[in-house]
Amino acid sequence: MYYLHHYFNPDFNYKSLAPLEVSGGRVEYQCLGYVQNVVAGQTLAEIMPLEDTPEHQRDPRFIYSTFHLPCGPNCEVHPKNPNRIIASANGYVFYHDGLISIKKxxxxxxxxxxxxxxxxxxxxxxxxxxxxxxxxxxxxxxxxxxxxxxxxxxxxxxxxxxxxxxxxxxxxxxxxxxxxxxxxxxxxxxxxxxxxxxxxxxxxxxxxxxxxxxxxxxxxxxxxxxxxxNLVVKGRLQGGTVYANGVVYVEGQLGSDFSSPTRIMMGYDPFAFLQLQKMESRIAYLESKVAYFKKLMARGEVMVLEHGARHALAVKKLALAQKRRTALWRQLVLQEEEAKQCRVIAPGKVMPGCEVAIGTATFTTDTMDSGKVFLLEEGEVVCRSSRNSFGAMY
Amino acid sequence: MSQTPENGLGEIIQNIYRMTPQGKQESIFACRPVKIVLHEHGTVIGRFAGALGLRVADEFSAALNDLLAEQLQKVILDLSRTTISSSGLGVLVAFASVLFGLNKRLYLFKVPAQIKERLDSLELTGFFVFLEEEDDIVSSLVV
Incomplete structure (x- = not known):
């Protein structure tokens, strides 16, 4: 007799899930375990002689009289250990028609x-x-x-x-x-x-x-x-900020009817900007924390004992964040070749209040216009008519 | 910040290690195959040394799930001395999935190059956050 031991839950049912219970009787309603992930090569089940499995762990549904490996789609027998079923692809595992299956x-x-x-x-x-x-x-x-x-x-x-x-x-x-x-x-x-x-x-x-x-x-x-x-917007690009390093094409309208600032920043690695912004935000938060703990500790010895360690940690984290910010600023260099290729193409309306920055040069529109291309020429952002710049295209 | 020779996690957790009679450092919170170092602000740093494969996977998974009962903000696993099979990767992904349900991420510290290559080939690197230096650990601790 043989027993098929599972390394996943064979009775998993995505329709009857329960939230995770954590300490204090709280439940996390966002943590339901909706899917059983498996990765390629992971062992899903293993067949072994029945006597090797303790009685209290046996499920009668998986006791077989013959050697039986229920391999379904995206599952295979382990090449070196023929007692095991492994996943041949990343996906989720489930039982379907009596076979262990994986769907990608x-x-x-x-x-x-x-x-x-x-x-x-x-x-x-x-x-x-x-x-x-x-x-x-x-x-x-x-x-x-x-x-x-x-x-x-x-x-x-x-x-x-x-x-x-x-x-x-x-x-x-x-x-x-x-x-x-x-x-x-x-x-x-x-x-x-x-x-x-x-x-x-x-x-x-x-x-x-x-x-x-x-x-x-x-x-x-x-x-x-x-x-x-590249960024392509077939309607309006209105408000907000775009960090790009290729072509920004806005077919409908660039900018807002009510002059809400619309900014396009190009010429630098957009994700370097993102890292810097995150770091600035973290530094501002840590500075406020350091000031907060300092204020608490000024109240007396008891407060120093209670908050000293956290104050020291906040100071240490702040120093590391400032060091990291300096390193990020050093890495933020103008990508000159990419900057020359950067374009903002607006065949439709261009409203006042749009700022286009390529590298260190900027251009801000102050009148309503249409059919414009913004590009970098001799270190300045210039605004050309798209009809002249692209001829028969428009 | 000085590094301890055993674990490379530094001063920040030195005060909760003790010296054994043999002169080695070990965590005062030893829990099954994962040595858990519980930081007082809800950041859990766990270290697993050895081969994380099928035989250990169940116990490893149970040790990680025990952590979920605590009110933790962050989980960092030190894998600097670990080798992992596909089943071990499956356990890490399952745990990352549970943490994702709690709007948290699983941090992996000093992942060996072979494991990172494996994660890359299976397109799993995006599900974890990788920390390389001790300073990264300090930066990620919750104040």
């Missing part, structure tokens, strides 16, 4: 919200509903058919949303250490972070980080965009 793509047939919790998946994910406010998704590629609200989406490659992204402007951020602090300016609450391209029909109050290109089929309002590739 996760379909969430609804919203990502209270029913699913946050989802981290090693393959590709397709969300058939919305990604609701306060939730997060991370996977290889992300496709969202509904809307993305004030949520965080992170993909190793591409992010595509078919219905649009609408965040909110907030005045507090959470650091990577989980500390919340206020910010002077409002920041978008929705974050899209892609290692590849991002494609959206429209976006509002979103922070987009893309190592590839960003395509927006409609309008882009009050967003902060970091892209190492």
């Amino acid at each position: 793509m996760l379909n969430v047939r609804g919203n990502i919200g209270l029913q699913t919790g946050n989802i981290l998946f090693v393959g590709d994910i397709a969300v058939h509903g919305d990604v609701q406010t306060g939730f997060a998704v991370q996977s290889r590629n992300v496709l969202v058919k509904g809307h993305i609200e004030s949520a965080k989406i992170k993909a190793l490659h591409d992010i595509v949303c078919l219905s649009g992204v609408k965040g909110a402007a907030i005045h507090s951020v959470e650091t990577e250490e989980g500390e919340k602090h206020g910010t002077r300016h409002a920041l978008p609450s929705s974050l899209l972070d892609a290692g590849g391209n991002v494609r959206l029909p429209f976006c509002e109050n979103v922070q987009i980080r893309a190592k590839g290109n960003v395509f927006i089929d409609g309008s882009c309002l009050h967003c902060i965009i970091y892209t190492e590739g």
Whole structure:
């Protein structure tokens, strides 16, 4: 007789999940364990003689009279150990028709919200509903058919949303250490972070980080965009800041009817800017913490004993952050070759109040115009008519 | 900040190590295969030395899950003396997935080059945060 021992939960049911219980009786409603991730090469199950398994661990469903390895799709027998089933691809594992199977793509047939919790998946994910406010998704590629609200989406490659992204402007951020602090300016609450391209029909109050290109089929309002590739907006680019180092093409309207500042910064590594901004924010937070602990410790010996260690840690962290900031500033150098290729192309309207910076040179529009190209010439940002610059193209 | 010869995590946690009769340093919180160093501000630094494979995976996973019962802000795993099989990677991914549900990330300290190559080839590097230097650990501690 043989027993099949599983290294995953064979009874996992994504429809009956329970939130994680932590100390003090609290439950974390965002942690539901929606998916059982497995990686290529991971052992899923092992068949062994029945007598080798303690009686209290035996499940009668998995006792076999003959040697039986239920290998399904994307599973295989271990080449060196034929008693084991291993995964041959990254994905999620489940039982289907009596076979251990792995699927590389996760379909969430609804919203990502209270029913699913946050989802981290090693393959590709397709969300058939919305990604609701306060939730997060991370996977290889992300496709969202509904809307993305004030949520965080992170993909190793591409992010595509078919219905649009609408965040909110907030005045507090959470650091990577989980500390919340206020910010002077409002920041978008929705974050899209892609290692590849991002494609959206429209976006509002979103922070987009893309190592590839960003395509927006409609309008882009009050967003902060970091892209190492190109940005294409077929509607309006209104408000917010774009950090790019290639071509920014805005077909509809560049700038706002009400002169909300619209900034485009080019010529430097966009993600170096991002690191610097994060570091500035962290330094401001740590300075406030150091001042706070110093004020507490001034009250007496008891306070020194209670808060001394945390004050010392905050001072140490502040010194490290300042050192790191100095190093980042040194690395922020003008990429001269890329700067010469940078273009902002606006065949539609160009409103006053748009600032285009390429390297250390800037240009700010002060009148309404149309059909313009901004580029770097002899160290200055110049504004040319796109008809003259591109001839038959326009 | 000086480095201790044993673990490379430095002064910041030196006060919660003790000297054994053999003159070696060990954590006062030894817990199954993962030596847990619990920082008082909810940052947990754990060290696993050895081969993280199928046989240890269950116990390792249970040790990590025990941490979740605490009110922790951050989990850092020192893997400087670890070799990992695919099953071990699966355990790390599963734990990172649970932490993701808590809006936190799993920090890996001094990951050996071979393990990093393995993570790269399986496209898993984006699911973790890598810390290389002791200063990175200090920077990531919660004040």
